[in-house]
Amino acid sequence: MKYAIRDRSFDKYEDFFKSVLLLLRSLRTYFSKIFVAIIASITFSACQSEEKIKFEQYYIGGKELYEQNCANCHQKDGTGFKELYPPIVGSEYLKDKSQVISIIKNGLSGEIVVKGKKYNQPMPANHSLTNLDIAEITTYIYAEWQGEKKITDVKEVENTLK
Numbered sequence: 001m002k003y004a005i006r007d008r009s010f011d012k013y014e015d016f017f018k019s020v021l022l023l024l025r026s027l028r029t030y031f032s033k034i035f036v037a038i039i040a041s042i043t044f045s046a047c048q049s050e051e052k053i054k055f056e057q058y059y060i061g062g063k064e065l066y067e068q069n070c071a072n073c074h075q076k077d078g079t080g081f082k083e084l085y086p087p088i089v090g091s092e093y094l095k096d097k098s099q100v101i102s103i104i105k106n107g108l109s110g111e112i113v114v115k116g117k118k119y120n121q122p123m124p125a126n127h128s129l130t131n132l133d134i135a136e137i138t139t140y141i142y143a144e145w146q147g148e149k150k151i152t153d154v155k156e157v158e159n160t161l162k
């Protein structure tokens, strides 16, 4: 009788222990899932802000380069100058980014039409600008006048100009 009770209670004790173990095991998978989710979101937001920092660097650099190299003709606000220099704001040319990149590098001549108006003055080439400079200027132009909040990477410029 005594033995039987001890035996039974031992059984119960073991059952209890087993269920605690099971619970712990399921908690472990539960917490490891949460842990993975936390790590993933930290990594994601770190990458996001790295992208954002890079965008801001390109944008600020691009603004300065634009003001030094382009604003004389196209004006600081990108609206162009009379019949001489076409606007960049609202220009059809912005639809083709690779064309814009090669115009910045190589200049342009011959008659063109921008927003229904004819222009025919040569734009000089900019051989002293590096690919990074051009990437930054392009980033600035597209952010400012095309609402594009991502960088034009230097690799894109390299691929376009080679």
Ligand code: HEC
Pocket (backbone or CB within 6 Å): 066, 069, 070, 071, 072, 073, 074, 084, 085, 086, 087, 088, 091, 092, 093, 094, 100, 103, 104, 108, 109, 110, 111, 112, 114, 119, 120, 121, 122, 123, 124, 126, 137, 141
């Ligand atoms: C000396 C004046 C001058 C400078 C400096 C200049 N451009 Fe131009 N740009 C022009 C002219 C003139 C045209 C039109 C060329 C033609 O008629 O073939 C033009 C055309 C363009 C076009 C295509 C047409 C349009 O308006 O969308 C883009 C884009 C452009 N320029 C961007 C730039 C950028 C960016 C810079 C600075 C890196 C720059 N230009 C510097 C005079 C200039």
